[in-house]
Amino acid sequence: MSRTLLDYEPVVGPDAISQLRQAARDLKGATVVHVNSTREGGGVAEILAWLNPLMVDLGLDARWEVVEGHPEFFGVTKAFHNGLQGGEVMLTDRQVEVYEQTVKDNAERLRPLLESADFVVIHDPQPAHLLAACPNRKGKWIWRCHIDASHPNRKVWNYIRSQVQGYDASIFSMPQFAQRLHHPQFIIAPSIDPLSEKNVDLTDDEIKATLEKYGIDSNRPVLTQISRFDRFKDPIGVIRAFMLLNGTVDAQLVLAGGGATDDPEGAVVLEEVKAAANGNPDVNILLLPPDAHRIINAIQRASAIIMQKSLQEGFGLTVTEAMWKGKPVIGGNVGGIRLQVHNHYTGFLVDTPEGAALRIRELMNRPEKMAFMGRTARKFVTENFLLNRHLREYLTLMLGLRRGLANHLMAD
């Protein structure tokens, strides 16, 4: 069910909604087409599920289209994805041919809409070749890269660059992810939807029932890390930190995540995590289905501290979600976690399990500090990482591209 701006007003305030309406005033009636590769699953689809209806609510003629393809095509785009993240992948002429032909096939269907649109936003590399397949473009084309492309595989990047160089602008989530291109590169950080199942307020009864269902003691403090069972998330480091507490803190650890069943490496890591827990009854390892958003929400809300001890991280929206729920975060000193976790204000950045154990002990012994950090974290997210800011930046960027990027831009 799509929500309207009015639904968000009680959360973000009337001024934030007014800014959105002002930014959209000059864009009323403009055709905006978002193109990605899936309607369900993954962060991009989650963003488009709220972004598109809210743009419509603001008077834009916003559409969401999806490129279709066969498994071989998605095999190639997965290789692009991995390559942009720095993975060692091969890129053959055959793969490039499959990719370009599939996008051209999609262009046959989408061309009239895309060539006449005022703005086309292409999300990630999968549909990037559409620009080349639509030579009679009328509007501005924007490439939105959601991937951490800070250290891409050069061969993959050189090919992707040849596809995106001709766009009017690109958007990256963090400055560190940007690559050199011959057009303006904007920085728009991700955001969370405060009314989604993952973030909406829950009743105490629902939270308690969730804990009971998963065998978590609601009378003892909970430390939680929510993440896929992936070595880059360092779940074993979190267990080591918990073991280092050595009984000095009366708490339980919850490691909860999904996606292991259809991910061979995830299954291996899950087994490693179970072995590291060594049957400790205070370590709860929960393998959750991909749509367990309310369960994750409840566990986060029941936690005293949220851990995100990643060794490598994009932006780290699980950190944003935790902070929105007023929780201090002990996070790995990497990627976007550094933008969100500020030592002594919203949590602590750590580099080792020892550092994490030290900070857990410090916080558990200073409840007033935990409460202060939780309040600060919630305020920081409210001001910077909710979807109204994200939507406003899309609108003002489009306005800027339309009017020209002078020092000042009047939204009214």
Added chain:
Amino acid sequence: MPFEVKDCTLITRMAGISTAMNLRELQERVIICPEECLFHHFSETVIRPTFDDPEFHNDFAVWARRQLRDRVLAERLGIINPYKLNSLEELRLLVLDIIEERLSEVHHIPWAPPGHDFQFMQAVTVVFDTGMVLKTPEDLCELLPRMSHSSIYYHFVEARRRCDDKRDDFSNWLDGFDEDVRPLTEALGNVEFYFVALWELQKRLIRAVEKALPECAHE
């Protein structure tokens, strides 16, 4: 003439310059970076979605301290107040002078750890109506506490770049009233605005207005 209170936000983008991994590269990039980039790293830091650094108010000083681990350089850069200079070109020359002095003092060029390069950015300021209107100087007493931090930034800090006389918007507006508001204009002119966070600046402005207009402060 009523004063329409505005709010603002930034659209941030890369300045199109390679990152700097060490002090020598910082020097080379500062020579060529656009003025907007210098302005962003010195002045727009306060309204970006980041935490204020309690020690330093410009990105070059913060990077020198945190990534190059060079406290001497950080302190020299950190004391620069760009609003005391006549132009952004003057600011560029001062920054280069400090970097070059430091390069002549150190035995090894300081490097940032991998992944902590200095990223050169710039921004467009997007301005919004707030619907808030000041009709008389006394309205400042009631409305200043209700303004957002970004409104304070726009009218009291950023205005100095926008206006030829390098004054804030409130003072320029107060010039249209009688002589008896001069103490208020002077009080605003004495408020330190660069080396403080916006919430602190708002408090200082409120105090200055209440002191200059004691009758409305007690209402």
